[in-house]
Amino acid sequence: AAHLLICSITSDAAVVPAPPRMRRRxxxxxxxxxxxxxxxxxxxxxxxxxxxxxxxxxxxHNDPSxxxxxxxxxxxxxxxxxxxxHGTRGGRVKEALFPKNYNARRRMGYAAIGATFLxxxxxxxxxxxxxxxxxxxxxxxxxxxxxxxxxxxxxxTVLQASQAGLQAMAASGRTLTVSSWNIAAINNNPFExxxxxxxxxxxxxxxxxxxxxxxxxxxxxxxxSSIFTNDMxxxxxxxxxxxxxxxxxxxxxYWETDFRDRKIVSGFLKDPVLGSKRLxxxxxxxxxxxxxxxxxxxxxxxxxxxxxxxxxxxLEMWWKEWEKFLFDTSLTVAGKTKTVYQMLREIKRxxxxxxxxxxxxxxxxxxxxxxxxxxxxxVHMMNTVSEPQKWQxxxxxxxxxxxKQKVPHTLEILQNQYAGSDIIALEEVSFSFIEQAKASxxxxxxxxxxxxxxxxxxxxxxxxxxxxxxxPQGALSEISHTVEGSFPQDVEMPVAKGDILxxxxxxxxxxxxxxxxFHGDTNGLATKPVLDALVxxxxxxxxLTAHSLIFGLDANTYEHAKPGKQQDVMDFGSRFNxxxxxxxxxxxxxxxxxxxxxxxxxxxxxxxxxxxxTEKRAKGDVNPKDFILFKKEDFEVxxxxxxxxxxxxxxxxxxxxxxxxxxxLNFPSDHGILSTTIKxxx
Numbered sequence: 001a002a003h004l005l006i007c008s009i010t011s012d013a014a015v016v017p018a019p020p021r022m023r024r025r026x027x028x029x030x031x032x033x034x035x036x037x038x039x040x041x042x043x044x045x046x047x048x049x050x051x052x053x054x055x056x057x058x059x060x061h062n063d064p065s066x067x068x069x070x071x072x073x074x075x076x077x078x079x080x081x082x083x084x085x086h087g088t089r090g091g092r093v094k095e096a097l098f099p100k101n102y103n104a105r106r107r108m109g110y111a112a113i114g115a116t117f118l119x120x121x122x123x124x125x126x127x128x129x130x131x132x133x134x135x136x137x138x139x140x141x142x143x144x145x146x147x148x149x150x151x152x153x154x155x156x157t158v159l160q161a162s163q164a165g166l167q168a169m170a171a172s173g174r175t176l177t178v179s180s181w182n183i184a185a186i187n188n189n190p191f192e193x194x195x196x197x198x199x200x201x202x203x204x205x206x207x208x209x210x211x212x213x214x215x216x217x218x219x220x221x222x223x224x225s226s227i228f229t230n231d232m233x234x235x236x237x238x239x240x241x242x243x244x245x246x247x248x249x250x251x252x253x254y255w256e257t258d259f260r261d262r263k264i265v266s267g268f269l270k271d272p273v274l275g276s277k278r279l280x281x282x283x284x285x286x287x288x289x290x291x292x293x294x295x296x297x298x299x300x301x302x303x304x305x306x307x308x309x310x311x312x313x314x315l316e317m318w319w320k321e322w323e324k325f326l327f328d329t330s331l332t333v334a335g336k337t338k339t340v341y342q343m344l345r346e347i348k349r350x351x352x353x354x355x356x357x358x359x360x361x362x363x364x365x366x367x368x369x370x371x372x373x374x375x376x377x378x379v380h381m382m383n384t385v386s387e388p389q390k391w392q393x394x395x396x397x398x399x400x401x402x403x404k405q406k407v408p409h410t411l412e413i414l415q416n417q418y419a420g421s422d423i424i425a426l427e428e429v430s431f432s433f434i435e436q437a438k439a440s441x442x443x444x445x446x447x448x449x450x451x452x453x454x455x456x457x458x459x460x461x462x463x464x465x466x467x468x469x470x471x472p473q474g475a476l477s478e479i480s481h482t483v484e485g486s487f488p489q490d491v492e493m494p495v496a497k498g499d500i501l502x503x504x505x506x507x508x509x510x511x512x513x514x515x516x517x518f519h520g521d522t523n524g525l526a527t528k529p530v531l532d533a534l535v536x537x538x539x540x541x542x543x544l545t546a547h548s549l550i551f552g553l554d555a556n557t558y559e560h561a562k563p564g565k566q567q568d569v570m571d572f573g574s575r576f577n578x579x580x581x582x583x584x585x586x587x588x589x590x591x592x593x594x595x596x597x598x599x600x601x602x603x604x605x606x607x608x609x610x611x612x613x614t615e616k617r618a619k620g621d622v623n624p625k626d627f628i629l630f631k632k633e634d635f636e637v638x639x640x641x642x643x644x645x646x647x648x649x650x651x652x653x654x655x656x657x658x659x660x661x662x663x664x665l666n667f668p669s670d671h672g673i674l675s676t677t678i679k680x681x682x
């Protein structure tokens with residue numbers, strides 16, 4: 001094939017067809033020894049060609065100026081002819097671009113083919129090397145992570161250690177088990193979300209009655225003054241006068257002309273304008289549960305929707321304790337001692353535009369009155385749908401299991417079911433949990449790594465646990481601040497302090513790892529930017545590029561996301577695939593792999609988010625939110641499972657019950673546990 005290609009390029013014999021044998025011989029014979037064509041038409045054509053002055057001058061093999069006397073005469077024009085300095089036309093004669101000697105032409109043709117092959121091979125090698133990061137090109141390119149941006153070569157020593165370690169791990173048959181769990185911050189309101197409570201049917205009955213009370217109150221929709229009386233308001237006004245609030249008694253005008261005649265459900269609880277002004281929800285947010293310096297348990301406002309343990313059997317009993325709490329109780333928080341009413345914040349019109357100028361000026365006393373009315377309605381409602389002793393006993397049981405015992409229950413599940421995990425990524429972790437974990441048996445089996453800069457105010461942090469048997473050195477460094485430094489500078493990121501924890505470590509096979517835990521914002525809008533920043537961090541540092549990545553996160557992705565407002569799960573899958581990553585769920589997420597199932601009840605301030613008992617599945621938060629990501633070229637999945645019962649991996653599909661709202665009394669989080677076992681791909 002190469003021979004025929006050479007002939008087609010360099011020989012006129014390829015132009016005039018001839019029998020193969022003759023064509024081959026013609027290359028080696030002088031032109032006068034080649035048999036003439038038998039056809040007279042060919043002869044006539046040759047005669048015409050010689051009778052007209054051609055655009056070229058044939059070179060005779062007898063011409064002493066010819067480079068090779070044995071070179072055959074070229075009887076046909078060739079595109080490979082060039083002008084000579086000597087000739088018959090204009091003092092110029094045409095010469096062959098290539099040597100006329102056949103052997104020389106053949107060698108040159110072979111050389112050309114070899115050079116072409118080497119060029120193609122070189123281009124392919126360069127492209128593949130650039131893609132895998134072995135050749136630094138500088139500037140924007142698609143690196144081993146699929147990230148377009150400035151990248152660097154992996155440090156040769158780190159790369160060699162990674163490759164050798166993965167090979168050793170594969171040879172030994174060792175696998176890596178990773179678990180990720182958003183243990184969820186303690187919810188101060190035990191009634192806020194629907195829970196599965198098989199132990200006591202009274203729970204379902206009470207919650208159904210509350211739903212009816214609010215959805216169809218009928219004659220129960222009585223005036224506010226029937227429960228928060230004029231006498232109660234007068235006492236409240238005196239208290240506010242005593243601290244210098246509302247000297248002009250503007251709040252009394254609101255009371256007498258508006259609030260006291262409102263209906264408790266249709267005119268107050270379900271009033272959307274009242275909600276948009278935050279006149280009831282703001283004081284609840286600030287004073288619902290207060291963590292006090294030096295005390296293990298928080299101080300709670302006397303109300304239904306927190307851990308308050310006092311007697312709320314009557315409105316009179318409630319009001320006495322509520323007034324005392326707000327105006328007579330001093331608490332020390334973050335080193336500052338204040339009376340509770342001093343903790344209230346003004347409601348600014350700039351942030352809540354529905355608030356009028358006058359309401360803004362008296363927002364402190366006005367929200368205090370609305371907060372008192374709100375709590376009075378809740379106490380009245382609970383005592384109407386249930387006997388005080390029953391609902392308060394039920395609440396105490398729920399508080400004990402969902403709130404006070406939340407940390408011990410969480411630790412119990414981790415110790416009993418997940419102590420075998422090599423890596424545990426935890427999200428929304430409180431400082432109390434970290435302290436109790438370090439005092440538990442987990443401290444003996446795992447390195448417990450918390451962020452250097454803990455969020456003590458919001459008290460929601462990401463934490464990583466490394467099994468000591470697998471990672472004897474523990475965390476080698478924290479690079480959280482480096483990841484945060486890679487955020488886009490022109491974009492406001494909804495990432496709070498403590499949401500990201502990124503560390504480096506090495507396992508027993510000397511494989512270098514970057515291990516990350518991350519808690520995404522409610523709508524998941526920070527999830528992709530954080531992933532991009534993480535990849536940018538790793539690809540721009542030669543000492544990190546070859547590290548194996550293990551990334552456990554609450555991505556807060558949605559099966560049916562609101563465009564522009566929530567993060568779609570399939571779109572997130574496309575993003576991590578573009579970075580050369582895969583997940584515990586595979587390359588393509590399955591939208592129905594739900595890890596949350598929670599729905600708000602009617603016993604919380606935001607009634608617009610409440611779900612009916614029959615709509616928990618349809619309108620609740622049932623979504624595929626949790627992920628474990630890793631490099632596709634490093635690992636592949638052996639097995640993946642999830643758990644919303646606390647039973648662990650040994651019970652098969654029974655560990656996760658689909659269509660069950662949680663938390664439950666036995667499972668203390670609104671996120672399921674996601675776990676996967678992976679093995680080296682190479």
